[in-house]
Structure formats: C-alpha cells, structure tokens
Amino acid sequence: MSRLWRRLTSSPGAMVGLGAMALAYALAFLWLTGDLAGGGSGLETGFPAWERLFERRGFLRFEPVGWIVVGGWVWTFSPLNTLLALGLGILLGLNLLAAWWVWRSPRACGLGEASTSLLASIPALLLGGACCAPLVLIWLGLPLAGAVAGVMPILLPLAVVAMLVGLWRLARRLDRPP
Amino acid sequence: MYRFLLTAFLAWLVLVPALAAPPTREAPQGMVAYPLETLRAARRPGGPGRDGIPSIDRPRFVSADQARLDDDDIVIGLYHRGEARAYPQRILVWHEIVNDEVGGEALSITYCPLTATALGFRRGETELGVSGKLVNSNLVMYDRATGSEWPQILGAAIDGPLAGQGLEEVRVVWTTWGRWRARYPESEVLSERTGYVRNYRRDPYGSYAPLGGYYLPQSRRLFPVLHRDGRLPPKTLIYGVRTASGALAVDRRVLRDAGLIETRLGAERIVVIHDPGLDSAWAFRNPRGTSLDADTLGFGPEGVSGPGIEALEPLNGFEAMWFAWVAFYPATEFYAEVP
Numbered sequence: 223m224s225r226l227w228r229r230l231t232s233s234p235g236a237m238v239g240l241g242a243m244a245l246a247y248a249l250a251f252l253w254l255t256g257d258l259a260g261g262g263s264g265l266e267t268g269f270p271a272w273e274r275l276f277e278r279r280g281f282l283r284f285e286p287v288g289w290i291v292v293g294g295w296v297w298t299f300s301p302l303n304t305l306l307a308l309g310l311g312i313l314l315g316l317n318l319l320a321a322w323w324v325w326r327s328p329r330a331c332g333l334g335e336a337s338t339s340l341l342a343s344i345p346a347l348l349l350g351g352a353c354c355a356p357l358v359l360i361w362l363g364l365p366l367a368g369a370v371a372g373v374m375p376i377l378l379p380l381a382v383v384a385m386l387v388g389l390w391r392l393a394r395r396l397d398r399p400p
Numbered sequence: 401m402y403r404f405l406l407t408a409f410l411a412w413l414v415l416v417p418a419l420a421a422p423p424t425r426e427a428p429q430g431m432v433a434y435p436l437e438t439l440r441a442a443r444r445p446g447g448p449g450r451d452g453i454p455s456i457d458r459p460r461f462v463s464a465d466q467a468r469l470d471d472d473d474i475v476i477g478l479y480h481r482g483e484a485r486a487y488p489q490r491i492l493v494w495h496e497i498v499n500d501e502v503g504g505e506a507l508s509i510t511y512c513p514l515t516a517t518a519l520g521f522r523r524g525e526t527e528l529g530v531s532g533k534l535v536n537s538n539l540v541m542y543d544r545a546t547g548s549e550w551p552q553i554l555g556a557a558i559d560g561p562l563a564g565q566g567l568e569e570v571r572v573v574w575t576t577w578g579r580w581r582a583r584y585p586e587s588e589v590l591s592e593r594t595g596y597v598r599n600y601r602r603d604p605y606g607s608y609a610p611l612g613g614y615y616l617p618q619s620r621r622l623f624p625v626l627h628r629d630g631r632l633p634p635k636t637l638i639y640g641v642r643t644a645s646g647a648l649a650v651d652r653r654v655l656r657d658a659g660l661i662e663t664r665l666g667a668e669r670i671v672v673i674h675d676p677g678l679d680s681a682w683a684f685r686n687p688r689g690t691s692l693d694a695d696t697l698g699f700g701p702e703g704v705s706g707p708g709i710e711a712l713e714p715l716n717g718f719e720a721m722w723f724a725w726v727a728f729y730p731a732t733e734f735y736a737e738v739p
Contacts, residue, residue, distance in 0.1 A: 261601030271597050280452045286597035296599045 226320055226393045236319055243318060244311030251307040255283065257298050262291040275301065282306060282378050313385045320392035327396070420525040420545035421562060428556035428566025429716060430642030433729055434626065439535055439551065439558040442626055446514075446534045450542070453530040455497035455508075460591040461485065464581055467589035471578030472609040476511055476518040477587070477678070478502060478572050479701055484584035486577065487511070491590055492518075493605065494598040496539055498590065499527040507570055512539035512552050513605050514622065515724035516615070516637060519552055519716075520570035536727035537623040553720065553728050574719040575678040576609075583677050584701060625727035631734060634723035640732075641683040641717040643668060647729035649722065651736040655681055659694040662686070663735055671712060672735075675699050680719070684712035 230236050252258040269288030277285040286298035432439075467486070469475070474489035481503025492498070492511040499508050508528040511518045514537045521528065526545035533540040539552045548560025556566045573580070580587060592600050606613020613619070617633035632638070638649040645666035655661060656679070661672045669686040673694070682704045686692075690711040697706035703714075726732055 256599075256604060259599050259602050259604075261599055270593075271595070274596070279454070280448050289597055289599070296601065298597050298599055 225396045226316075226323075229323060229396075230316075230319070240312065240315040240319055243315035244308055247311030247314050248304070248307035251310060252297070252303065255303070255307075257286065257300060257303055259296055259298075260294050262294050262296040264291060264293075266291040269299075310381070310385075313382065313389065317385055317388050317392065320389060320396060324392055324395050421548075422524045422526055422528070422543050422545070423522050423568050424557075424562060424565040425568060426565060427644055428554060429569050429644075430555065430566075431644055431646060431729070432554060432556055433647075433731065436558050436563055438626070439554075442535050442624075443533045443540060443549075443558075444535075444623055446532055446623070448530075449532045451529050452532050453494070453496050454596055455499055455527065455529050456491075456495045456590075456594045456596075457499045457527055458595060459498050459500050460593050461588035462591045464585060464587050464589060467577070468592075469577040469589065470609070471576060471581075473577045474608045475575060475577045475580050475589075476509060476572050477575055477580045477584070478507070478509060478520060478570070479584060479703075480507065480520075480570060481505065484580075484587035484701070485590070486580050486584075486587050487590045488577070488600075489608065490603055491592060491594065491598075491600055493603050494600065495594065495596070496530050497528050497541065499523060508541075509572060510539065510541060510552050512537075513603075514538065514614075515553065515721050516574075516635070517553055517718055517720045517724065518572050518574050519555065519718055520572040521555065522568040522570060534623050536625045536724055537621055538724055538728070551728075553724060569716045571714075571716055572718070573678055573680050575680055579678050583699075621723050625723060627727050627730035628723070629726040629730070631736075632722040634721065636722045637719050638722050638725055639672065639681045639683075639717055640720050640725045640729075641665070641670060641672065641715055642729060643670075643685075643715065647725070647732040648672075649720075649725050649729075649732050649734050650681070651734075652719070654736055660692060660697075661735060662692070663733070665733060670715070672717065673697060673704050675704065681717060683715040683717035684709075685715055686712055 230240065249258065267288065267290050271285065271287045274285035275287055279285050284300045284302040286300045288299050290297040290299055469488060475486040476489065476492060478485045478487070483503050485500070485502060487498055487509050489511065493513045496512065497508055497510050501507070506523045506525070508521045508523045509518070510521065510528065514534065517538065523543070526543050528541045528543055531540045531542040531549055533549070535551045535558070541550045541552055542548065543550065543562070546561045548557040548562035550557050550567060555569055557563045606615040608615055615635060617636045619635055621634050637652060639652055639655060641648045643665055645668070648663065648665050648670060650661060650672055655672060655674045659674050663670050669689055671684045671686045671692060673682045675681060677699050688711055690708045692708045697704055697709070
C-alpha cells in the first residue's frame with residue numbers, strides 16, 4: 223500500500239486522473255440513482271430542506287436538501303449521497319490506477335494479475351451503479367427489476383467490499399519486490 | 401392495584417390503535433378473488449422500504465391560476481363536499497399518497513404509477529403510508545394506526561389486525577388538467593412545496609403526454625403477477641368496476657363511442673356512463689332496471705345528472721392498466737363490444 227501511496231502523491235498526473243475518474247463515476251452514480259436528471263431549464267437553486275440532511279430514504283440513500291438547476295439538468299442535492307458517490311468514485315479510481323501501474327510494471331506475471339484485478343473492478347462499478355437504481359431497470363424495461371429489487375440494498379456494500387479487496391490485492395502486488 | 405394498572409395498560413395498548421384505525425367495512429367494496437394467504441405470499445419488495453417513498457402528510461395548495469401545469473398534464477381530481485382539488489400525477493408519482501383533509505373529512509388520495517390506479521379512501525384519525533411492497537405490481541399501503549397492509553386496488557387489508565376488512569372509498573377522477581379546470585375552474589391544486597425535494601418536472605417511469613416509457617400499452621410489466629391475460633396489451637388503460645360478486649373491465653374506446661353501457665355483473669344490472677368533459681366515467685348499480693338515454697344526460701361538478709339517474713346507486717370505478725386489473729380479478733367480465 224505504501225508504494226501505491228507514494229506513486230500517487232508524487233505524480234500530479236495521477237492525482238488529476240484520480241480526481242477525474244472519481245468525478246466521472248460520482249456523476250454517473252448520481253444519474254443512475256436519480257439525484258441527477260433532466261427536466262430543468264434556466265439557472266436556479268434552492269435549499270429548503272436542510273432538516274432532512276440525515277433522513278434516509280433507503281439503505282445508504284438520503285433525502286435531498288435542495289436543488290440545483292443548470293440548463294436542462296436538475297440536481298436534487300443530498301450532501302451525503304454526493305459524499306458517498308465521490309467516495310465510491312475515489313475507490314474505483316484507485317483500483318483503476320493501481321491496476322494500470324501493475325499492468326505497466328516490468329514483470330512477467332504483471333499483465334495477468336492486473337487484468338484480473340481490473341476485471342474485478344468492473345462488476346464493482348456495475349454493482350455500485352445498480353445499487354439503488356431500480357429506475358434504470360425500469361427505463362430499460364427489464365423484467366429483472368422484480369427479482370433484483372429485493373437484493374438492491376446489499377449491492378452497494380458488496381461493491382465496496384469488492385473494490386477494497388481488489389485495491390488491497392493490487393497494492394500488495396505493487397509492494398512486492400521485483 | 402397492580403393488576404388493575406396492568407389491565408388498564410393492556411387495554412390502552414389494544415384500544416388506542418383500534419380507535420385510531422381507519423373507518424372500515426366488514427366486507428370490502430369489491431370482491432377479493434384470492435385467499436388472503438395467497439395475496440400475502442404474492443407480496444414483493446418494490447425497492448424502497450417502508451416510507452422510502454414518502455407520503456405527503458401536510459399538503460399545501462395553490463390556486464388554479466398559480467399552478468404550473470399544462471393542459472394535457474394528468475391530474476387526479478377530487479370533488480368532495482363542495483371542494484375541488486387536483487393532485488398532479490407528476491407530484492404523486494414521487495409520493496403515491498397524500499394524507500389530506502377535504503371539506504372537514506380526512507382522506508387519503510392514493511396513486512400507484514406501476515398500475516396507473518388512483519383511488520381515494522377515508523382515513524379517519526390515522527394516515528396511510530407506502531409499505532414498500534407490491535402485490536401484482538400494485539402499491540401496498542399500510543395504515544399508521546394498526547400497521548395493516550392494504551393493496552390499493554383491492555382496498556382491503558390482507559395482513560395485520562384489520563385483515564379481511566375494506567376501506568371506505570371516495571371517488572377520484574383520472575383526467576387532464578385542461579379538462580379538470582374546465583369543469584372546476586375554482587379547483588385548488590396540490591403545491592410542489594411538499595416538504596420534500598424531488599424533481600417534479602420529470603417522471604422516472606415515462607410520460608403520459610406524449611405517451612412513452614413504462615406507460616406504453618405494449619411495454620412489459622416489471623413485477624410478477626398472479627394471473628395473466630393477453631386479450632389487451634398489458635398497459636392498456638381500462639375503466640374498471642367491482643362489486644362483492646364480480647368485476648367488470650370496460651374498454652375505454654368502446655365507452656367513448658357508446659356513451660352509455662348497460663350490462664350485468666352477476667345478478668346485478670350495471671350502468672357505466674362516459675363523461676366526455678373529463679374523458680372518464682361514472683358507474684352505477686341499476687337495481688330497478690331504469691331505462692336511460694345518453695342524449696338526455698348532463699355533466700356538472702357533482703357528476704352526471706338527468707332523467708333516471710336518481711334511481712341509480714353510485715359505484716366506485718377507476719382507470720387501471722389491464723394487466724393489473726386482470727391479475728386481481730382473473731374472472732373479470734370484459735366489455736369490448738359496441739352494443
């Protein structure tokens with residue numbers, strides 16, 4: 223883990239890449255979970271419901287406290303949902319960066335291991351996005367929603383565990399002497 | 401003394417929820433086609449948990465002039481004790497239940513987006529909430545006094561202390577804002593200031609104007625049902641009426657063309673009258689076989705009027721997606737022929 227940390231903090235490019243990945247994932251997550259959606263016009267903000275900051279509307283899903291309208295987009299803003307989305311994005315970004323470094327490392331077995339870890343992060347990404355998004359299934363018209371709705375609450379913790387395990391394995395690989 | 405206090409406490413525990421329970425009928429308004437155990441076993445989690453879809457418990461209203469609605473926006477209309485209120489579908493899609501008080505009476509206006517059903521119920525001292533469960537894709541409500549669970553279309557409890565009993569229904573109308581406003585220009589409209597932040601400009605399931613997404617007639621349902629019937633595309637809206645002895649689904653196109661339909665449900669004569677102003681219908685029992693002429697009937701705030709109407713007994717009817725209606729009422733009569 224120490225080598226991963228050193229490489230990350232010593233490379234501005236890696237930090238920018240991590241930030242970009244975290245932001246992209248967070249936006250995708252917020253869109254999938256419905257916090258970010260269309261239907262807006264103009265520029266408008268309002269925060270009338272701060273008292274609902276910690277109010278849950280589902281497992282690891284919180285009530286919005288306000289809205290931010292920018293053009294056609296409406297963001298029903300929950301600080302906790304946003305923090306969660308960014309946290310997941312950082313975790314995924316770290317996985318991808320570490321997998322990239324392992325893949326680029328000059329050892330014979332690097333390619334296979336990095337690919338495996340990278341592949342492991344893909345279901346994590348999907349699980350993370352799908353965790354609270356039965357609406358996505360509805361948009362897609364999948365009859366799967368009926369079966370999936372019951373397991374939705376466990377998908378997000380599963381995604382986090384999958385990404386933590388993936389990151390731990392990659393960090394160990396990076397720390398191993400060549 | 402100790403025993404007395406204990407007895408009093410136990411009595412309080414039993415009586416307080418019972419007193420606050422919603423007003424019920426011993427027999428539900430419509431038939432219940434399945435044993436309650438079957439309906440209980442058919443419950444499915446819909447995704448969000450109990451109150452994960454929050455009901456509106458302190459609704460605010462704006463005047464018709466202040467409402468930000470287009471003429472073709474769907475509203476659920478209520479005219480009760482001389483007061484008219486419109487509940488925009490695009491607000492209810494996020495909340496499903498409004499615990500309101502109209503004309504001094506406590507009512508719950510309920511809407512299930514997955515089955516396109518809107519029903520009003522008397523709620524007494526308690527409130528109805530969204531349980532997070534579905535039966536036949538239909539919203540299962542719960543009452544906050546006893547925790548009994550009520551599938552909306554049935555209007556009957558399938559679990560809890562009130563299992564087997566029925567809620568008292570109040571007629572609400574599925575129509576468009578333009579049509580509702582023309583009939584009830586003084587109508588109040590549910591405000592977007594619901595106490596919650598939601599994107600009321602967007603329906604997460606699809607669109608009614610133009611028709612799209614989940615609401616397309618031929619699109620697939622999402623959750624399992626107890627009975628399937630392919631006579632109509634699954635999401636086709638029918639007008640449904642049910643009594644203790646049977647259920648009737650009327651093809652709305654046929655209803656529009658005919659204006660007035662006279663049929664039977666078991667031994668009872670039933671009349672369904674199309675309301676061209678609201679593009680909805682009024683249903684009645686016709687116990688004396690009174691003859692009616694569609695051309696002599698008129699429509700106003702109180703509903704349909706004209707010669708013969710006073711001899712009829714009003715029945716609650718409502719629009720529903722075909723797949724959901726036939727799932728709850730597998731032996732439903734289906735009226736699809738122009739007489």
